[in-house]
Structures are given as C-alpha cells and as structure tokens.
Amino acid sequence: MTEKKSEDYFAVAPPKRSGWANFKLFLWNGETSEFLGRSASSWAKIFLFYVVLYAFLAAFFAAMLMVFFQTLDLYQPRWQNANGLIGTNPGLGFRPMPSSANVESTLIHFKHGTAGNWKQWTAELEKFLYPYDTVASSGEYFTSCSFDKWPAQGKVCNFDIKLLGTQCTKEELFGYERGRPCIVLKLNRIFGWIPEPYDDPSELPANMPTELKEYIKTKATENKEQLKMIWVSCDGENSADREHIGNVTYTPFRGFPAYYFPYKNVPGYLSPIVALQFQKPEAGVLINIECKVWAKNIIHDRQRRLGSVHFELLMD
Structure with a gap:
C-alpha cells in the first residue's frame, strides 16, 4: 500500500515595515510597477471611463440646454402682463x-x-x-x-x-x-x-x-x-x-x-x-x-x- 504524500503550505507573513515605508510602497511599488495601488493599464482604463462618462454628460446637458433655448424668445418674455408673475x-x-x-x-x-x-x-x-x-x-x-x-x-x-x-x-x-x-x-x-x-x-x-x-x-x-x-x-x-x-x-x-x-x-x-x-x-x-x-x-x-x-x- 502506497502512502499518499501530503504537503503542507504555510502563508509567509509580509515583512514588517514602518508607516512611512508602507506609504512609500503605496505610492510606488517597484516590484509590481503599481502607482497608488494600480497598474498603468488600470489607471488608463479608469481615465478613459471617466472621459467618456463626462463627455456624454456634457453633450447631454448641452443638447437639453439647446432644446430649452428653442422655447425662449430672447427679446420678449413668454408670459406677459396678467399671465406673468409681474402682473x-x-x-x-x-x-x-x-x-x-x-x-x-x-x-x-x-x-x-x-x-x-x-x-x-x-x-x-x-x-x-x-x-x-x-x-x-x-x-x-x-x-x-x-x-x-x-x-x-x-x-x-x-x-x-x-x-x-x-x-x-x-x-x-x-x-x-x-x-x-x-x-x-x-x-x-x-x-x-x-x-x-x-x-x-x-x-x-x-x-x-x-x-x-x-x-x-x-x-x-x-x-x-x-x-x-x-x-x-x-x-x-x-x-x-x-x-x-x-x-x-x-x-x-x-x-x-x-x-x-x-x-x-x-x-x-x-x-x-x-x-x-x-x-x-x-x-x-x-x-x-x-x-x-x-x-x-x-x-x-x-x-x-x-x-x-x-x-x-x-x-x-
């Protein structure tokens, strides 16, 4: 009867660092090439996402504003005299x-x-x-x-x-x-x-x-x-x-x-x-x-x- 070999794996505790050392590692991790906890590709994806999002919001707001101005007369109020707030x-x-x-x-x-x-x-x-x-x-x-x-x-x-x-x-x-x-x-x-x-x-x-x-x-x-x-x-x-x-x-x-x-x-x-x-x-x-x-x-x-x-x- 062949005995099954078992291997035990143990987690290695991270090296102890000071607070300042952890902060510098957070700013730039040379081993993983990460800045603020993210890689360059991850930051690029986030940047692209927000550029697209805010461009869409700006375009939507501009379109709605354009539609709103089509309902206005720049030279006279829409509601006049008894129909307006001024009276x-x-x-x-x-x-x-x-x-x-x-x-x-x-x-x-x-x-x-x-x-x-x-x-x-x-x-x-x-x-x-x-x-x-x-x-x-x-x-x-x-x-x-x-x-x-x-x-x-x-x-x-x-x-x-x-x-x-x-x-x-x-x-x-x-x-x-x-x-x-x-x-x-x-x-x-x-x-x-x-x-x-x-x-x-x-x-x-x-x-x-x-x-x-x-x-x-x-x-x-x-x-x-x-x-x-x-x-x-x-x-x-x-x-x-x-x-x-x-x-x-x-x-x-x-x-x-x-x-x-x-x-x-x-x-x-x-x-x-x-x-x-x-x-x-x-x-x-x-x-x-x-x-x-x-x-x-x-x-x-x-x-x-x-x-x-x-x-x-x-x-x-």
Missing part, C-alpha cells in the same frame, strides 16, 4: 436710495449747507442719471417724441436730461446743499404694458388729490393731447407730514408721458423719469412721503405698495 400693475421706484448696507431702509437723511453730508445722495443721483445724458442716449434706435409725435415701430423716445430744468442738476448739487432736495421717480418696466390715461377730466377718480384734479382740468383747456399721461402725486403720508413737507414741484412733467410706453425691449430704451423738488421741507423733522401714479389700469394698495412708493425725508 399688470407697474411698481414705482425712487432715487437716490440708501446704501446696500441699509437695503431695507427708505430714509433719505442728510445735513444741508456747505458743511453738510449730502454728497452720497448727489453721487447716487449722478450715477442713476448718467444713461440719460444726451450722448449716452443717442443712436439709431432713438427718436425725439412729443404728445403730437409718437415713436415709430422699433424706435424709442430719448430722454434728454436737460428736460429736468436747471434746479435738479449736478451743477446745482440737486438742491441738497441749499436744503431743497430733489428725488427722482421712475416706473418699473413691464413688457407690453400700455397705460390707460385719465384723458377726460369728468372721469377722474374720487380719491385723486384735489390739487391734481385742478391741474388736469387746467391742462385739458390748453391741449387735450397733454392728458395722455400717467399722473403723479406726492404728499405727506399723514396730516402731520403734510404740515411739514412744504411745496413740491415736478419736472419735466407732472407724470410720465404715455408715448414712452409700451416697453418692448428695444435696445437703449430709457424709462421716463420725474424729478421732484421739495422747496422748503421742515428741518429736523422726519417726513413720511407717499407718491402715487394715476391711470385707469393702475391699482392702489398701500399695504402691498401697489401703484405707489413710500420714503422718508429727514433734513438737518
């Missing part, structure tokens, strides 16, 4: 506004006089009005407009900054040094929105200020074309504010001429503006001011600030 009630804004550090503030606070601290406000107005400069607002799309001359298709009305007169100008420091500050109002843009002016004095709403009603009636006797306007009224928000606000003048018009609308995203379009000048506001008194715009299709809601804007004026 049909344009907001009213004012300049100068407080710095971004006080983004929630609507207070215009300054000390008038040669030693006053009004420069930040005049600098903000200069920056805002720069595009309205005649040189900056000239080109092939611009045309001169009036109540008797509306812009042709594809044209926009220019707004010459000289229309603001001689008081609300950077040369006059916008009246801040003399204690007669200027505030600029503008309507927010809504694509395709067309105002419906109160062009008939008999249709003026009951809640419109009496002073503005009389002004509109006077204009009606002069030239009814000038009634094609989005009217503006500004006054103290409360009875105490109205006692201290003083007289307010409006330039170049008592509102926004309708020939600047609708906004159609024509290159170079500039929103019409109205410059308010407070002739003699009470110094040392915080005055709450509310400005409203008036048209048949503008709704007023003080809580939601529809058709109006609020700001405070404090002059030392």
Whole structure:
C-alpha cells in the first residue's frame, strides 16, 4: 500500500515595515510597477471611463440646454402682463436710495449747507442719471417724441436730461446743499404694458388729490393731447407730514408721458423719469412721503405698495 504524500503550505507573513515605508510602497511599488495601488493599464482604463462618462454628460446637458433655448424668445418674455408673475400693475421706484448696507431702509437723511453730508445722495443721483445724458442716449434706435409725435415701430423716445430744468442738476448739487432736495421717480418696466390715461377730466377718480384734479382740468383747456399721461402725486403720508413737507414741484412733467410706453425691449430704451423738488421741507423733522401714479389700469394698495412708493425725508 502506497502512502499518499501530503504537503503542507504555510502563508509567509509580509515583512514588517514602518508607516512611512508602507506609504512609500503605496505610492510606488517597484516590484509590481503599481502607482497608488494600480497598474498603468488600470489607471488608463479608469481615465478613459471617466472621459467618456463626462463627455456624454456634457453633450447631454448641452443638447437639453439647446432644446430649452428653442422655447425662449430672447427679446420678449413668454408670459406677459396678467399671465406673468409681474402682473399688470407697474411698481414705482425712487432715487437716490440708501446704501446696500441699509437695503431695507427708505430714509433719505442728510445735513444741508456747505458743511453738510449730502454728497452720497448727489453721487447716487449722478450715477442713476448718467444713461440719460444726451450722448449716452443717442443712436439709431432713438427718436425725439412729443404728445403730437409718437415713436415709430422699433424706435424709442430719448430722454434728454436737460428736460429736468436747471434746479435738479449736478451743477446745482440737486438742491441738497441749499436744503431743497430733489428725488427722482421712475416706473418699473413691464413688457407690453400700455397705460390707460385719465384723458377726460369728468372721469377722474374720487380719491385723486384735489390739487391734481385742478391741474388736469387746467391742462385739458390748453391741449387735450397733454392728458395722455400717467399722473403723479406726492404728499405727506399723514396730516402731520403734510404740515411739514412744504411745496413740491415736478419736472419735466407732472407724470410720465404715455408715448414712452409700451416697453418692448428695444435696445437703449430709457424709462421716463420725474424729478421732484421739495422747496422748503421742515428741518429736523422726519417726513413720511407717499407718491402715487394715476391711470385707469393702475391699482392702489398701500399695504402691498401697489401703484405707489413710500420714503422718508429727514433734513438737518
């Protein structure tokens, strides 16, 4: 009987190395020609896999983005007026506004006089009005407009900054040094929105200020074309504010001429503006001011600030 030979095999323990030696061996193993635990061919396969994967993802994203842009119009929004989120009630804004550090503030606070601290406000107005400069607002799309001359298709009305007169100008420091500050109002843009002016004095709403009603009636006797306007009224928000606000003048018009609308995203379009000048506001008194715009299709809601804007004026 032949005895079957058996052989015993024992695993050989790996040589003991320090942590640093193991790390260097992980970086490069000369015996197996492996870098970071993988051979050159293994790394090449991984690299090729991720190149193909990310190339496919990039191509897929680009294709989807191209399809998405085919659904958009670069010159007008798809959803407009009542169908859009902005709606049909344009907001009213004012300049100068407080710095971004006080983004929630609507207070215009300054000390008038040669030693006053009004420069930040005049600098903000200069920056805002720069595009309205005649040189900056000239080109092939611009045309001169009036109540008797509306812009042709594809044209926009220019707004010459000289229309603001001689008081609300950077040369006059916008009246801040003399204690007669200027505030600029503008309507927010809504694509395709067309105002419906109160062009008939008999249709003026009951809640419109009496002073503005009389002004509109006077204009009606002069030239009814000038009634094609989005009217503006500004006054103290409360009875105490109205006692201290003083007289307010409006330039170049008592509102926004309708020939600047609708906004159609024509290159170079500039929103019409109205410059308010407070002739003699009470110094040392915080005055709450509310400005409203008036048209048949503008709704007023003080809580939601529809058709109006609020700001405070404090002059030392």
